[in-house]
Amino acid sequence: MxxxxxxxxxxxxxxxxxxxxxxxxxxxxxxxxxxxxxxxxxxxxxxxxxxxxxxxxxxxxxxxxxxxxxxxxxxxxxxxxxxxxxxxxxxxxxxxxxxxxxxxxxxxxxxxxxxxxxxxxxxxxxxxxxxxxxxxxxxxxxxxxxxxxxxxxxVDIHPAAKIGKGILFDHATGVVVGETAVIGNNVSILHRVTLGGTGKVGSDRHPKIGDGVLIGAGATILGNIKIGEGAKIGAGSVVLIDVPPRTTAVGNPARLVGGKEQPTKHE
Amino acid sequence: MxxxxxxxxxxxxxxxxxxxxxxxxxxxxxxxxxxxxxxxxxxxxxxxxxxxxxxxxxxxxxxxxxxxxxxxxxxxxxxxxxxxxxxxxxxxxxxxxxxxxxxxxxxxxxxxxxxxxxxxxxxxxxxxxxxxxxxxxxxxxxxxxxxxxxxxxxVDIHPAAKIGKGILFDHATGVVVGETAVIGNNVSILHRVTLGGTGKVGSDRHPKIGDGVLIGAGATILGNIKIGEGAKIGAGSVVLIDVPPRTTAVGNPARLVGGKEQPTKHE
Amino acid sequence: MxxxxxxxxxxxxxxxxxxxxxxxxxxxxxxxxxxxxxxxxxxxxxxxxxxxxxxxxxxxxxxxxxxxxxxxxxxxxxxxxxxxxxxxxxxxxxxxxxxxxxxxxxxxxxxxxxxxxxxxxxxxxxxxxxxxxxxxxxxxxxxxxxxxxxxxxxVDIHPAAKIGKGILFDHATGVVVGETAVIGNNVSILHRVTLGGTGKVGSDRHPKIGDGVLIGAGATILGNIKIGEGAKIGAGSVVLIDVPPRTTAVGNPARLVGGKEQPTKHE
Known part of the structure; x- marks a missing residue:
C-alpha cells in the first residue's frame, strides 16, 4: 500500500x-x-x-x-x-x-x-x-x-466510438479508436493500440471489444471483428480474425493460443 | 454525403x-x-x-x-x-x-x-x-x-525528406520519416509508420515510396529500398526488401503476398 | 562534417x-x-x-x-x-x-x-x-x-527507472519505460520502444538493458529479462526472453539470429 x-x-x-x-x-x-x-x-x-x-x-x-x-x-x-x-x-x-x-x-x-x-x-x-x-x-x-x-x-478516439466503464488506457500514447468501434466494460488497453479498419468495407468497419479484455502494447486490431469477453491480445499482435472469449491471440498475423480465465495485472 | x-x-x-x-x-x-x-x-x-x-x-x-x-x-x-x-x-x-x-x-x-x-x-x-x-x-x-x-x-519528418502531392497521413501519431526518404504522389500513410534507416549504410539510407502506395498502421520500412507504385504494406509489417508495384507485403519480416490493382479506402 | x-x-x-x-x-x-x-x-x-x-x-x-x-x-x-x-x-x-x-x-x-x-x-x-x-x-x-x-x-518514463549515460532516444515518440526497468550506458533506443511488464509478476517486473545495446523502432521488450551488452533488438520485435551479449534478436516473438561485435550507426 x-x-x-x-x-x-x-x-x-x-x-x-x-x-x-x-x-x-x-x-x-x-x-x-x-x-x-x-x-x-x-x-x-x-x-x-x-x-x-x-x-x-x-x-x-x-x-x-x-x-x-x-x-x-x-x-x-x-x-x-x-x-x-x-x-x-x-x-x-x-x-x-x-x-x-x-x-x-x-x-x-x-x-x-x-x-x-x-x-x-x-x-x-x-x-x-x-x-x-x-x-x-x-x-x-x-x-x-x-x-x-x-x-x-x-490519443485519437473518434467521438462516435462507444466505450464502456472501468476502462484503463495505460500510458496511452498512440492509441487510435475508429468511428464504429465498441469497447465493453473493464477493458485494459495499453499504449499504441489501434482499433481500426481494413479499408475493405463500408460503414460498420471497426472492432467490437468484449468485457474484461486485455490488449497489449502495440496491438493492431482491424476490421469489424469480435474480441470475446476476457480475451487477451498479445503485445505487437496484428489481429484480423474473431477471438473467442477467454482466449489469447498473439503474433503477426495473430493466432489463437488457448484459453485463460482472467486477464491479470499488468503494466 | x-x-x-x-x-x-x-x-x-x-x-x-x-x-x-x-x-x-x-x-x-x-x-x-x-x-x-x-x-x-x-x-x-x-x-x-x-x-x-x-x-x-x-x-x-x-x-x-x-x-x-x-x-x-x-x-x-x-x-x-x-x-x-x-x-x-x-x-x-x-x-x-x-x-x-x-x-x-x-x-x-x-x-x-x-x-x-x-x-x-x-x-x-x-x-x-x-x-x-x-x-x-x-x-x-x-x-x-x-x-x-x-x-x-x-509527427517527425526530416525537413530534407521529399513528399509529393495528395498525401493522407491518417491519425498520424508516431509517424517518422527520415532525411533521405522520398514519398510519391497520392500516398496514404497510417499512424505509427516509420520510413527509417537500418543503421548499416551511409548517406542515402531511407525508403523511396512510389505513387499510390498505401502503408498500414505501425508498418516499419527500413533502408534505401523501393516500394513500387500502388503497392500495399500491411499493418505492423517490418519491410526490409523492395516491394514491386501493385504488390502487397505483410508480416515481420515482410513477405510478398500477391498483386492488386489499387489501394482501397481505409481508416 | x-x-x-x-x-x-x-x-x-x-x-x-x-x-x-x-x-x-x-x-x-x-x-x-x-x-x-x-x-x-x-x-x-x-x-x-x-x-x-x-x-x-x-x-x-x-x-x-x-x-x-x-x-x-x-x-x-x-x-x-x-x-x-x-x-x-x-x-x-x-x-x-x-x-x-x-x-x-x-x-x-x-x-x-x-x-x-x-x-x-x-x-x-x-x-x-x-x-x-x-x-x-x-x-x-x-x-x-x-x-x-x-x-x-x-515519452513516458517512470521516475523510478534507472538510466545510464550516453543514451540516445532517437525520434522518441511513443517510448515507454516501466518502473523497475534499468538501462545501462551508451544505449540507443529508437521511437515506439516499450520496456514494459508482462502482467504476470510482482514488484521487479521490467527489462534490464546492458551497455551498448541498440533497440530498433517499435520493439516491445516485456518482463524482468536481461538484454546483454552490445545486443541488438530488431525493429518491431516482441522480446520475452533473455538476449545474450552481442546477439541480435528479431521477430514476433523474437528469436536470436547470431552475434555481432558492435551496434552501428543508425537512424
Whole structure:
C-alpha cells in the first residue's frame, strides 16, 4: 500500500456514495501531498483543493490541458462541467475508470495520481464528453474536441466510438479508436493500440471489444471483428480474425493460443 | 454525403480555380457550423472566417499550434504565409492533400474538418514549408520547425525528406520519416509508420515510396529500398526488401503476398 | 562534417573540462545560426546565448517546454537548475547524451541542434531530474514531472527507472519505460520502444538493458529479462526472453539470429 493512501471501508462500486468516497480520498491525498511538497501546493490547490466536486476538478484540469489560443479554457470548462453534471452515466464511468487504474496498474499510487497525471484517463473522460456531443448532433464541436485530445494526449478516439466503464488506457500514447468501434466494460488497453479498419468495407468497419479484455502494447486490431469477453491480445499482435472469449491471440498475423480465465495485472 | 457539405460541380484537380473552389467550400462549411454551434463561432471566425484565403487561414492555424513562449506565433505566421504565397507548388499540394483526406478517409466529413482537425494534414503542410527552408539552406530554422511539429503533432519528418502531392497521413501519431526518404504522389500513410534507416549504410539510407502506395498502421520500412507504385504494406509489417508495384507485403519480416490493382479506402 | 561545426581538439570524455568545451561549441553554433538566420536570433538568445552555463540553458528550455497554466515555468526552471547544479552525475550524463546524439545519429548536425530540438534528449534530461526527486522521496513532484514529459514529448518514463549515460532516444515518440526497468550506458533506443511488464509478476517486473545495446523502432521488450551488452533488438520485435551479449534478436516473438561485435550507426 503506497504511503499516503487513505484506506477506509470502500462502498459498493457504482453506488452514489462511491463517487463521494473517491472524491474524499482524492482531496485527502492532495492535502497530504501539498503539505509534503510545498512546490506543488499551488498546483494542487488550483487543480483539486479549490473544487467542491470531482466533476469540477476534472473539468478545470481538462479545460486547461485541452485549451488553445483559439479554443478557450473557460469554454471547455463550461462544456465539461455541464456534461459531467447532467449525465450520471458519465460520472459513474469516470469513477469506474479511476478504480480501474488504481486496481489494475501497479504503478498507480492513488486516485489523485490518476486524476492529475494519467493522460489515458484524461483522454477517455474527454472522449466521453465528445461522444455525448456526437449523439446530440453537435458534431463539429465533438470533432474539434477529438482533435485537441489527439494533439495534447496523442490519443485519437473518434467521438462516435462507444466505450464502456472501468476502462484503463495505460500510458496511452498512440492509441487510435475508429468511428464504429465498441469497447465493453473493464477493458485494459495499453499504449499504441489501434482499433481500426481494413479499408475493405463500408460503414460498420471497426472492432467490437468484449468485457474484461486485455490488449497489449502495440496491438493492431482491424476490421469489424469480435474480441470475446476476457480475451487477451498479445503485445505487437496484428489481429484480423474473431477471438473467442477467454482466449489469447498473439503474433503477426495473430493466432489463437488457448484459453485463460482472467486477464491479470499488468503494466 | 455528410450534412453541411456543399457539393457543386468541382473544377479539374490542380487547376487554379480549384483552390478557390475548395476555399469557398471551407468558408461555407465554417459559416454553417458557426450558426449551428455558437460555442464554436469565435473559434471558426478566428481560424477561417476572418481570413481571405486558404493560405491565410492555414498560416494562422499552424502559427498558433506550433508557437511556443520562445518561438512566437507572429513569426511563424509570417513564415508560413510567405512560403505559401510565393510557392504555387506548395499551394497545389495543400489542395491535393485536402482532397486526399476527403476522398480516401471515410471519417473525414468536410474539407474544413481536415483543415482544422487533422494533425497529419497540418504536420504535412508545415513540413512542406520546412522542406522549402531546407532547400534554401535555412537549415537551423527548418530543424526548429521539425522539432515543433514533432512536439505538437508527434509527427517527425526530416525537413530534407521529399513528399509529393495528395498525401493522407491518417491519425498520424508516431509517424517518422527520415532525411533521405522520398514519398510519391497520392500516398496514404497510417499512424505509427516509420520510413527509417537500418543503421548499416551511409548517406542515402531511407525508403523511396512510389505513387499510390498505401502503408498500414505501425508498418516499419527500413533502408534505401523501393516500394513500387500502388503497392500495399500491411499493418505492423517490418519491410526490409523492395516491394514491386501493385504488390502487397505483410508480416515481420515482410513477405510478398500477391498483386492488386489499387489501394482501397481505409481508416 | 556539417557546416558550422566548430571542431577543436576535444578533451577526454567525462572530464570536467569536457562540459565547458561542449557548452562553448553550443554557444559558438548558436551565435553562427543567429547571424545567418535573423528570424531565429531572439529564440537563440533566450534559449542559449543569454545563459552562462549548459545547466542554465537546459533548465530554461525544459521549464518552458514542460510548464502549463497550473505548473509554472519559473517553478520548473528552479527545480531543474537546482538539480543540475548540485548533481555532477546528472551533468556528466547530460554531456554524454549530447555526445551520443552527435556521434550516433547521422541526422544530428551539432550539439546545439540536439539541445534545442531533440525531444528524446530533453525527455531524458527531465527524467534524470524526476528520478532524483523519486530517490529523495519527493514522489508526487516526480510523478507530476513524468506526466508532463509524457504530455509534451510523448515519452513516458517512470521516475523510478534507472538510466545510464550516453543514451540516445532517437525520434522518441511513443517510448515507454516501466518502473523497475534499468538501462545501462551508451544505449540507443529508437521511437515506439516499450520496456514494459508482462502482467504476470510482482514488484521487479521490467527489462534490464546492458551497455551498448541498440533497440530498433517499435520493439516491445516485456518482463524482468536481461538484454546483454552490445545486443541488438530488431525493429518491431516482441522480446520475452533473455538476449545474450552481442546477439541480435528479431521477430514476433523474437528469436536470436547470431552475434555481432558492435551496434552501428543508425537512424
Amino acid at each position: 503506497p504511503a499516503g493512501e487513505y484506506r477506509q471501508s470502500s462502498p459498493e462500486p457504482n453506488s452514489f456514495e462511491e463517487a463521494g468516497w473517491v472524491w474524499g480520498q482524492i482531496k485527502a491525498q492532495a492535502r497530504c501531498d501539498a503539505e509534503g511538497e510545498p512546490a506543488l501546493a499551488s498546483y494542487l490547490y488550483s487543480t483539486i483543493l479549490s473544487h467542491s466536486s470531482l466533476e469540477g476538478s476534472l473539468s478545470f484540469h481538462l479545460g486547461n490541458k485541452l485549451c488553445s489560443s483559439t479554443l478557450l479554457s473557460t469554454l471547455l470548462y463550461d462544456l465539461f462541467l455541464n456534461s459531467f453534471s447532467t449525465d450520471a452515466n458519465i460520472r459513474s464511468a469516470t469513477v469506474a475508470d479511476l478504480r480501474a487504474a488504481r486496481h489494475r496498474d501497479p504503478a498507480c499510487v492513488s486516485f489523485s495520481h490518476c486524476l492529475l497525471n494519467y493522460k489515458g484517463f484524461l483522454a477517455c473522460q474527454a472522449h466521453r464528453v465528445a461522444h455525448k456531443l456526437w449523439t446530440q448532433s453537435r458534431r463539429p464541436l465533438a470533432l474539434a474536441l477529438q482533435s485537441r485530445i489527439s494533439d495534447v494526449f496523442a | 455528410p450534412a453541411g457539405e456543399y457539393r457543386q460541380s468541382s473544377p479539374e484537380p490542380n487547376s487554379f480555380e480549384e483552390a478557390g473552389w475548395v476555399w469557398g467550400q471551407i468558408k461555407a462549411q465554417a459559416r454553417c457550423d458557426a450558426e449551428g454551434e455558437p460555442a464554436l463561432a469565435s473559434y471558426l471566425y478566428s481560424t477561417i472566417l476572418s481570413h481571405s484565403s486558404l493560405e491565410g487561414s492555414l498560416s494562422f492555424h499552424l502559427g498558433n499550434k506550433l508557437c511556443s513562449s520562445t518561438l512566437l506565433s507572429t513569426l511563424l505566421y509570417d513564415l508560413f504565409l510567405n512560403s505559401f504565397s510565393t510557392d504555387a507548388n506548395i499551394r497545389s499540394a495543400t489542395v491535393a492533400d485536402l482532397r486526399a483526406a476527403r476522398h480516401r478517409d471515410p471519417a473525414c466529413v468536410s474539407f474544413s474538418h481536415c483543415l482544422l482537425n487533422y494533425k497529419g494534414f497540418l504536420a504535412c503542410q508545415a513540413h512542406r514549408v520546412a522542406h522549402k527552408l531546407w532547400t534554401q539552406s535555412r537549415r537551423p530554422l527548418a530543424l526548429a520547425l521539425q522539432s515543433r511539429i514533432s512536439d505538437v503533432f508527434a | 556539417p557546416a558550422g561545426e566548430y571542431r577543436q581538439s576535444s578533451p577526454e570524455p567525462n572530464s570536467f573540462e569536457e562540459a565547458g568545451w561542449v557548452w562553448g561549441q553550443i554557444k559558438a553554433q548558436a551565435r553562427c545560426d543567429a547571424e545567418g538566420e535573423p528570424a531565429l536570433a531572439s529564440y537563440l538568445y533566450s534559449t542559449i546565448l543569454s545563459h552562462s552555463s549548459l545547466e542554465g540553458s537546459l533548465s530554461f528550455h525544459l521549464g518552458n517546454k514542460l510548464c502549463s497554466s497550473t505548473l509554472l515555468s519559473t517553478l520548473l526552471y528552479d527545480l531543474f537548475l537546482n538539480s543540475f547544479s548540485t548533481d555532477a552525475n546528472i551533468r556528466s550524463a547530460t554531456v554524454a547524451d549530447l555526445r551520443a546524439a552527435r556521434h550516433r545519429d547521422p541526422a544530428c548536425v551539432s550539439f546545439s541542434h540536439c539541445l534545442l530540438n531533440y525531444k528524446g534528449f530533453l525527455a531524458c534530461q527531465a527524467h534524470r531530474v524526476a528520478h532524483k526527486l523519486w530517490t529523495q522521496s519527493r514522489r508526487p513532484l516526480a510523478l507530476a514531472l513524468q506526466s508532463r514529459i509524457s504530455d509534451v514529448f510523448a
